[in-house]
Amino acid sequence: MGHYGDPMSGFRHVVMFRWAGGTTTRQQEEVAARLSELPARIPQIKSYSMGVNAKVNPGGYDFVIVADFASREDYLIYRDHPDHRAVVNEVIQPLLGERAAIQYEL
Numbered sequence: 001m002g003h004y005g006d007p008m009s010g011f012r013h014v015v016m017f018r019w020a021g022g023t024t025t026r027q028q029e030e031v032a033a034r035l036s037e038l039p040a041r042i043p044q045i046k047s048y049s050m051g052v053n054a055k056v057n058p059g060g061y062d063f064v065i066v067a068d069f070a071s072r073e074d075y076l077i078y079r080d081h082p083d084h085r086a087v088v089n090e091v092i093q094p095l096l097g098e099r100a101a102i103q104y105e106l
Contacts, residue, residue, distance in 0.1 A: 009105075010069055010105075011069045011072045011103065011106065012069075012103065012106055013067045013078075014103075015065050015099065015101040016061035016062075016101070017064075017095075017099055018061050018096075019062050019096070021097070023095045027091070028052070032050060035050055035065065036048075038083060042081050042083060042084065044069055046070055048065070048066075048067050050063065050066070051064055072103075072105075
């Protein structure tokens, strides 16, 4: 296991969402807007990327976030940070159909 290509160390969090039926484009844009504010508020975030499924293959998830941290401890600070919890509780949870996540060492 490990990282191929450029050498890097740290800790990565990947989370994918399927939105519940009836979720609007505007609601999805609000999720992305709120999430995009987090790197400025949570200094432990080293890299933060998100995207909407390009729908090249059938059956995929709708939305992904890839977040990199210097350490597992920094990830835990992000996970439990009040600004992150607010986004999850206020705009993600109400729309969520299904969630998959993984964290791993880089």
